[in-house]
Amino acid sequence: MTTDDVLDRPESPDSAPLPSPWKSSTFRLFFTARSASLLADGMLMVSLTTAVLGAGYGAGGVGYALAAWMAPIALLVLFGGVLADRFTPQVMMVGADLVRMLAMLALAALLLTTEVRLWQIMALMALSGAATAMFQPGVASMVPQVAPDIQRANALLRISEAMSALVGPGLAGLLVGYWQVAGSYFVIAAAYGLSALVLVPLRRLSVVREEGDDPVLHRLKAGWHEFSSRSWLWGVIVVWAIYGLFVFGPALPLGAALLTEQHGADGYGWIASADGAGTIVGGLLGMRVRPTRPLVAGACAMFCFALNPLAPALGWSFTVTMLTGVLAGCGFAFWGVMWATSVQSHIPLAVLSRVYAYDVAGSIMAIPLGRALAGPASEAFGADRVLLFSSAVSVVCLAVMLSVPAIRRLGRGPEKADALEKADAPEPPITAEEVPAVGPAGPA
Numbered sequence: 001m002t003t004d005d006v007l008d009r010p011e012s013p014d015s016a017p018l019p020s021p022w023k024s025s026t027f028r029l030f031f032t033a034r035s036a037s038l039l040a041d042g043m044l045m046v047s048l049t050t051a052v053l054g055a056g057y058g059a060g061g062v063g064y065a066l067a068a069w070m071a072p073i074a075l076l077v078l079f080g081g082v083l084a085d086r087f088t089p090q091v092m093m094v095g096a097d098l099v100r101m102l103a104m105l106a107l108a109a110l111l112l113t114t115e116v117r118l119w120q121i122m123a124l125m126a127l128s129g130a131a132t133a134m135f136q137p138g139v140a141s142m143v144p145q146v147a148p149d150i151q152r153a154n155a156l157l158r159i160s161e162a163m164s165a166l167v168g169p170g171l172a173g174l175l176v177g178y179w180q181v182a183g184s185y186f187v188i189a190a191a192y193g194l195s196a197l198v199l200v201p202l203r204r205l206s207v208v209r210e211e212g213d214d215p216v217l218h219r220l221k222a223g224w225h226e227f228s229s230r231s232w233l234w235g236v237i238v239v240w241a242i243y244g245l246f247v248f249g250p251a252l253p254l255g256a257a258l259l260t261e262q263h264g265a266d267g268y269g270w271i272a273s274a275d276g277a278g279t280i281v282g283g284l285l286g287m288r289v290r291p292t293r294p295l296v297a298g299a300c301a302m303f304c305f306a307l308n309p310l311a312p313a314l315g316w317s318f319t320v321t322m323l324t325g326v327l328a329g330c331g332f333a334f335w336g337v338m339w340a341t342s343v344q345s346h347i348p349l350a351v352l353s354r355v356y357a358y359d360v361a362g363s364i365m366a367i368p369l370g371r372a373l374a375g376p377a378s379e380a381f382g383a384d385r386v387l388l389f390s391s392a393v394s395v396v397c398l399a400v401m402l403s404v405p406a407i408r409r410l411g412r413g414p415e416k417a418d419a420l421e422k423a424d425a426p427e428p429p430i431t432a433e434e435v436p437a438v439g440p441a442g443p444a
Contacts, residue, residue, distance in 0.1 A: 018148045019149065021146075021156060024147055026202060029202060032198045033194070033199045034160060035164065039164045039171075040188045040195075042168015043172035043184060043187065044168075045172075048065055048069075049062050050172075050181045055117075057118045070129060071126070072126050073129045074365055076130055077357050077360050078354070079216065079220075080092065080135070080137045081353040081356060082354055084354075085223075085350060085352075085353045088138075089138025089141050090142070090199055092134050092135065096132065098193075099131035100131045100132070102189075104185045106124055107120075108182045109182075137353040137356050137360065140344055144344045144352075150345060151341040152286075154336075158279070158282070158286060158333050158336055162276050162279035163280070165279075175187060219354065223355055223357070226348070226351045230347075231404070235401070237359060241366045245366045245370040247370075247391075247393055247394045248367050249374055250378075250387065251308055253371055253375070254309075254383045254387055258313070258384065263318050270322065274326050275329040278327060278331075279330070280333070282337070283333045283334075283337065285334050289334075290412075293410060294342050295401075296407075296410075297334075297338055299401050301330070302331050304327040304330060307327055309387035309388070309390040313385075314384075343356065374386065
């Protein structure tokens, strides 16, 4: 399949208003499954930290366990995209949920019956991470198949993600505090099991599936060709790689440390909640606002995220910092809706999982590196100066993104996008054999 092979999409800017995603039973099933999975993900960090510290392995053990979970995602997500396009996203997501459920049940059993070892925790988290790598690429390619209104579906999913991020850690904390850490893993396993169960009926979808017996590397090259032949797509990813390294990376650890010093642990909790509330507002805006140039609107909203590292760097008051959290969360969520909708509207369904996998893989590689460098940078220059630099980089990156014609002119329909691509690219598109087999970083 080439960049000129564009599948018919149910959404068109010139068509009559599309029905609400809630009217689609397939979307309701997918939304339920995604919400259950996101809730489990939201609970996992608190439960893992408590389990490792309770077993006596300290903060270093937590770091090792997290690395064991993230490494398989980074290494295997591209293959997850290939398999999702080959065997359908639904099949891969159900299988991944079942594996994650079994891994969490095994960890709960170990915590109940034996003195758990760090290597056992790391092995089970690595298994869960490998399953996540098989699950994640299919998420993007499922949305256009379960809802005719892609943008509203993405907005609803973004709201669910925000709610899970707010509820998940608190629920895990309650279970750990009033029950035991093993109990939280039983609930996480149940959430993954519910996700798998609800996804099973979606096998009846008339999904797009890539046929043939081409080897895995050939399929990866085909996905790279689709990725690299669209300058608006790889242009955003290249900019987002820099954004992840210098903005997303330092903003969380250094911002959390400074905000805790300035406003106390309770104050930081309220500020984090304000960010989550802003994410919900951004999702609601994404349901209502339909710009003719989604990436331009999303990037303009994303300028608000520059306030996220700026507030702790300048030591603003608690009230002002709360307000900046709402604005930053709103801008980030609105951008996420516009980006997901653009990708799902312009990429052929048969290769969408692979293209999205390049996005996910790049994101995972950039942000942890930025977080790893945040500590040494703060010791050398001061945390406030590092965050000021992050805020400036945020503005510059978005300005550069808006200066790229292919990004700035991208419309809502694939036909318009392809025409602009041809106008902006007088030379033939790069083929898979002419590019390295490494994808640039993508948004988180």
